[in-house]
Amino acid sequence: MRSLPTPPVSRRAFLGATAALGLGGFANPAAAAELKKSQKRVLVIFLSGGVSQLETWDPKPNTDTGGPFKAIPTSVAGTHISELLPHTAKQAHRLAIVRGLNSGSDDHGIGQKIMLTGRKMEPGIDYPHIGAVAAKLLASDQSALPGHIQILPKGGSGFTGGDATFLGPRFASVSLGDGKPPADILRPTGLPADADAAREAFRQKLNARFAKSRKSAATEAYSESYTQAERVVRQAAVFDVSKEDPRVAERYGRHDFGRHLLLARRLLEAGVTYVKVSHSNYDTHHENFDFHIEQLGEFDRPFAALLDDLSDRGMLDSTLVVVMSEMGRTPRINDRYGRDHWSKAWSVCLAGAGIKGGVVVGKTNATGTAVTDGQVSSGHLFHTYLRAVGLDSTKNFYPDARPVPVADPKAAAIPEVLA
Amino acid sequence: MPPFNPTAARVERELKHGKPLVGCRFDPSGRFLFASAQDDTVQRFDLVTGAKTAFVGHRCWARGLAFVAPKPAHAAKAVPPKPVGEPFAAVGLGGFVEPAKIEPFTLITADYHGNLTWWPGGAATPKPTRTVAAHDGWARAVAVSPDGLTVASCGNDHTVKLWKAADGSAIRTLEGHESHVYNVAFHPAGGRLVSCDLKGVVKDWDWKTGKCERDIDAKVLAKYDTGFMADIGGARGMAFQSDGSAVAVCGITNVTNAFAGVGNPVVVVIDWKDGKGKVLKPKAAFQGTAWGVAFHPSGAVIAAGGGSGGRVWFWNPDDPASTHTITVPTHCRDFALSPTGDRFAVAGANGTAYVYDFTGTGATAPPPPKK
Numbered sequence A: 001m002r003s004l005p006t007p008p009v010s011r012r013a014f015l016g017a018t019a020a021l022g023l024g025g026f027a028n029p030a031a032a033a034e035l036k037k038s039q040k041r042v043l044v045i046f047l048s049g050g051v052s053q054l055e056t057w058d059p060k061p062n063t064d065t066g067g068p069f070k071a072i073p074t075s076v077a078g079t080h081i082s083e084l085l086p087h088t089a090k091q092a093h094r095l096a097i098v099r100g101l102n103s104g105s106d107d108h109g110i111g112q113k114i115m116l117t118g119r120k121m122e123p124g125i126d127y128p129h130i131g132a133v134a135a136k137l138l139a140s141d142q143s144a145l146p147g148h149i150q151i152l153p154k155g156g157s158g159f160t161g162g163d164a165t166f167l168g169p170r171f172a173s174v175s176l177g178d179g180k181p182p183a184d185i186l187r188p189t190g191l192p193a194d195a196d197a198a199r200e201a202f203r204q205k206l207n208a209r210f211a212k213s214r215k216s217a218a219t220e221a222y223s224e225s226y227t228q229a230e231r232v233v234r235q236a237a238v239f240d241v242s243k244e245d246p247r248v249a250e251r252y253g254r255h256d257f258g259r260h261l262l263l264a265r266r267l268l269e270a271g272v273t274y275v276k277v278s279h280s281n282y283d284t285h286h287e288n289f290d291f292h293i294e295q296l297g298e299f300d301r302p303f304a305a306l307l308d309d310l311s312d313r314g315m316l317d318s319t320l321v322v323v324m325s326e327m328g329r330t331p332r333i334n335d336r337y338g339r340d341h342w343s344k345a346w347s348v349c350l351a352g353a354g355i356k357g358g359v360v361v362g363k364t365n366a367t368g369t370a371v372t373d374g375q376v377s378s379g380h381l382f383h384t385y386l387r388a389v390g391l392d393s394t395k396n397f398y399p400d401a402r403p404v405p406v407a408d409p410k411a412a413a414i415p416e417v418l419a
Numbered sequence B: 001m002p003p004f005n006p007t008a009a010r011v012e013r014e015l016k017h018g019k020p021l022v023g024c025r026f027d028p029s030g031r032f033l034f035a036s037a038q039d040d041t042v043q044r045f046d047l048v049t050g051a052k053t054a055f056v057g058h059r060c061w062a063r064g065l066a067f068v069a070p071k072p073a074h075a076a077k078a079v080p081p082k083p084v085g086e087p088f089a090a091v092g093l094g095g096f097v098e099p100a101k102i103e104p105f106t107l108i109t110a111d112y113h114g115n116l117t118w119w120p121g122g123a124a125t126p127k128p129t130r131t132v133a134a135h136d137g138w139a140r141a142v143a144v145s146p147d148g149l150t151v152a153s154c155g156n157d158h159t160v161k162l163w164k165a166a167d168g169s170a171i172r173t174l175e176g177h178e179s180h181v182y183n184v185a186f187h188p189a190g191g192r193l194v195s196c197d198l199k200g201v202v203k204d205w206d207w208k209t210g211k212c213e214r215d216i217d218a219k220v221l222a223k224y225d226t227g228f229m230a231d232i233g234g235a236r237g238m239a240f241q242s243d244g245s246a247v248a249v250c251g252i253t254n255v256t257n258a259f260a261g262v263g264n265p266v267v268v269v270i271d272w273k274d275g276k277g278k279v280l281k282p283k284a285a286f287q288g289t290a291w292g293v294a295f296h297p298s299g300a301v302i303a304a305g306g307g308s309g310g311r312v313w314f315w316n317p318d319d320p321a322s323t324h325t326i327t328v329p330t331h332c333r334d335f336a337l338s339p340t341g342d343r344f345a346v347a348g349a350n351g352t353a354y355v356y357d358f359t360g361t362g363a364t365a366p367p368p369p370k371k
Helices: A011-021 A029-037 A108-117 A130-138 A193-214 A217-234 A246-252 A256-269 A288-312 A378-388 B072-076
Strands: A041-047 A071-073 A080-082 A095-101 A148-152 A174-177 A274-279 A319-324 A346-352 A359-361 A371-373 B010-016 B021-026 B032-037 B042-046 B052-055 B064-068 B106-110 B115-120 B130-133 B139-144 B150-155 B159-164 B170-175 B181-186 B192-197 B201-206 B211-217 B223-225 B230-232 B237-240 B246-257 B262-271 B277-280 B288-295 B301-307 B309-315 B324-328 B332-337 B343-348 B352-357
Touching: A041 A130, A041 A256, A041 A288, A095 A371, A095 A378, A108 A130, A108 A378, A130 A148, A130 A274, A130 A378, A148 A256, A246 A256, A246 A288, A256 A274, A256 A288, A274 A288, A288 A319, A288 B230, A319 A378, A346 A378, B021 B064, B021 B352, B032 B343, B032 B352, B064 B150, B106 B139, B106 B150, B115 B139, B150 B181, B150 B192, B159 B181, B181 B237, B181 B246, B192 B237, B223 B246, B237 B332, B246 B301, B262 B301, B262 B309, B288 B309, B288 B343, B301 B343, B309 B332, B309 B343
Parallel strands: A041 A274, A041 A319, A095 A359, A148 A174, A148 A274, B021 B332, B064 B139, B139 B181, B237 B288, B262 B288, B288 B332
Antiparallel strands: A071 A080, A095 A346, A319 A346, B010 B352, B021 B032, B021 B343, B032 B042, B042 B052, B064 B106, B106 B115, B115 B130, B139 B150, B150 B159, B159 B170, B181 B192, B192 B201, B201 B211, B223 B230, B237 B246, B246 B262, B246 B288, B262 B277, B288 B301, B301 B309, B301 B332, B309 B324, B332 B343, B343 B352
16 A cells, blocks of 8 residues: 655755666666676565574584484585475575574564664664665666565555665565555556556656655655555566466465465566565574474475576576574573574575575584684675675765765675675 | 372472473382483483483483383382382391382383384383384374273374384374374273374374264364464373373463463363363463373372473362462473372473472482492
């Protein structure tokens, strides 16, 4: 549903951000054109709540912290992951597992921000999420679809994402609750197309006249929401997963997460630069093991199907896939068979564009309570995402005409995971 | 029989292991308490000698514990164990009669790698005698038929399976549950078996034919948490009344936050004849899960659980609100009643099994055996 967004950025910042970097965010138009030829995309699968690294990427069976699950071999000799990911285990040759992540916050909200911006919280500045950065730097100006879409497990849909911060509302996320576009976005059946077009032209005329004297960040954002909505309407078929080949759809499974992941593939294939799919929930303070059986049981097969599907379509080399959470979970098992919040030593998984498959980077100790080798932060990961899709992560944005590094200058890409 | 007085329950002994416990059961003689732990072991505590013996061989947690005793009547004649050092009979100067000889029995464990393992229950150095790959995923519970000939197991593959106790060979698979099967128990008369799954569906099987005779509703135990988008439920404990007139299942209900365990412990006593369930709840507010339940010979229902601390609750069968509550210094993750009903035990998350008796004397734990 079209609604008035709440922009977090000034008009000057919005215009400044687009002016300084030029086409696609690069000072060099030739580089931008080259990148456009091999259009890169990013897919983030966000396991909301804090997935347990011990029940996924870094199992510690038969230890005090390991819990009851086995570690199983994968398609990479010597690499084991949790038994709860049997299908994913067969994809290990495509994955880079980063086991040495120390992200610095055990809070859901702060942790999510840290992981999606690659930055610790700082006073006075709000950094854009990776989705907005990807949409800004990778999307074509003429893209038929919004460049930054997030598919939520439930809830409403809308164009009110504030996650682009100083990059401007054009790169903010469009939310699809349960994978559905906002209600009432399609033209009512009783309204002929030519009448709708005329109505839209009139609206734009009124907007333009209003903007001559009273243009502001708020009105820009409001206008942008209409533009985004129009893009969605024109490509409505892309959002309809029932149009997918049933044999392909079957591989993703019939539950919500499978359907959302399939939608993500359709959107990426149609040219959306960045899609984030959230899977809920992993915040297992109570009965961690039972709930990870259930939740990972929903994740495992569709994730493996997605990798195969991207590969079959020739998209895997141009699509960066990241599986992350806002934090991990405590190695210590509490009295209620739960694991609590834990950011000191946990894991993420990467695949696709620019990523070296079959590698494991970073180590934790025998019980998973500390990183012993290859410790990285969300900043290192952010650099890695950008480098993987061919971007120079040492560049700057220029909101309010002041340089703001695209990625945390105290970090750098993780070379071992880059192809 | 003297009136049952739950307020007389006192800690008789604390059996320390040091690693969090996940299950506990008395053997049919009542001499031993077996407790399974998060270190993948099962520990046997000899209540007569004080000895502690480790059963090592699992590669994961084993919550399911059941026994095959060659002389089922032996359990009915069990002599309550005496602490070490207390003479069974004076013999000569400073001598004591040796503790009663251990009749051979078999322990069968069910573990979270889906295996059933047979052990010589009374052996000095126990080693597995047989392992059967029973279930795909967790084997959550195991039970032995009253005649000791048949073993039933259940697990995350949605099945109940039957095995010959003598050799572990498969008899049949009972299919019909549509979610993880949490618990299983034989009717005391022998011909029927009940199982309960994550969604609170209790199935009553004629296990000899494999036919499900009826479904019984215990869905008060189950909830789909729409906030966290996951199911919580299942019978964490299950027990028949000795005359078979009722079966009790227990777990968590009124869940408002499954991932924080915000809910209340509950016992459902199902009348065997009409299949109707009566809900029993703690009288005082308590947030958590009931993890084990039993019928006392007096007819009282006893359950234990944990959440915001550890508790043991007692109910008169006609009163839905508990009549007595014991606070236990740890989350209780299982409950076991001795064969004669004279004592009970809880498996503590703090690594200690607490054995209570009803003497009201609060006897202290015996000293460890002298080597």
